Amino acid sequence: MSATPWLLLLCLAGAAGGGVLQARAQPDSKGFITIDCGFEGETVVDNFTTLAFVPDNGEFTDDAGTCHNISAENITPSMGATWYNVRSFPAGARNCYTLRSLVPGLKYLVRARFKYGNYDGLNRLPIFDLHIGVNYWHTVNISSPEAAKNVEAIVVVPDDFVQVCLINTGAGTPFISGLDLRPLKNTIYPQATKAQGLVLLARFNFGPTDKYDVIRYPHDPHDRFWFPWVNSVLWREMSTTRKVHNMNPDLFEAPPAVLRTAISPRNDIQIQFSWEPQP
Ligand SMILES: *[C@@H]1O[C@H](CO)[C@@H](O)[C@H](O)[C@H]1NC(C)=O
Ligand SMILES: *[C@@H]1O[C@H](CO)[C@@H](O)[C@H](O)[C@H]1NC(C)=O
Ligand SMILES: *[C@@H]1O[C@H](CO)[C@@H](O)[C@H](O)[C@H]1NC(C)=O
Secondary structure, X not given: OOHHHHHHHHHHHHHOOOOEEEOOOOOOOOOOEEEEOOOOXXXXXXXXXXXXXXXXXXXXXXXXXXXXXXXXXXXXXXOOHHHOEEEEOOOOOEEEEEEOOOOOOOEEEEEEEEOOOOOOOXXXXXXXXXXXXXXXXXXXXXXXXXXXXXXEEEEEOOOOOEEEEEEEEEEOOOEEOEEEEEEOOOOOOOOOOOOOOEEOOOOEEEOOOOOOOOEOOOOOOOOOOEEEEOOOOOEEEEEOOOOOOOOOOOOOOOOHXXXXXXXXXXXXXXXXXXXXXXX
């Protein structure tokens, strides 16, 4: 019953124009799908994460989108090769990736990755929308050619597939560098339900960490990205090599690598965070 309107809306959206791409990429043994968009080679196993990045070329039933390399001046030695290429969608108002062989009713982390890198030689930073199925997810607003942007949501997927769609809003050509899907347990992130998803604002690992050391899989089995936030002037930083026990019940399953570093107030200065709520 609940799946019917969802499917109907998807069909209407498909008929209204734009390509519906069929990524044949199946989840791997962990249930992960990791797509290197616009890459024209074979699947590459990344040495740091041990994850297999599958190309999207030839994984489609139609030929929507075009592959591009980012421009050489935006490539740095430390940058992962998955940022080297993009798929762009100059035609159609709505172009979708379809991720298949999912477990209906299960909670998933969905992450889209973007680096413009002046791939089109136009030096024109695009703005476009992302949808998950028919639902608005995020407006991608590229701030500079070299900026790497990760957009993430945690959603309960009602069907055995989910679509991630790039919507042309008339402010530049949509493009994408990578797309990830990770299964979660339904017990964690209880705020994400059938009725609402969670959109990521930021996720930080506090405490003394190498400032380039992003924690992700295999150190986080859910492959969330934990960016370091280090400030030993403002905060007292601490770490341990001992076992750290999570709270029970553990609703977020932060990995030990993240929990082993922490901050506390220095002198009488409070630890304060602020953020801009977005609709
Ligand atoms: C990854 O590891 C393999 C085997 O150790 C090595 O041949 C390859 O050069 C490495 N790739 C990168 C990008 O470091
Ligand atoms: C991107 O670069 C690779 C390696 O340099 C090359 O083989 C490929 O043809 C390039 N692709 C495009 C679309 O220019
Ligand atoms: C995109 O970002 C620029 C600069 O940060 C901002 O001025 C502009 O309002 C943003 N546009 C949208 C549609 O979010």
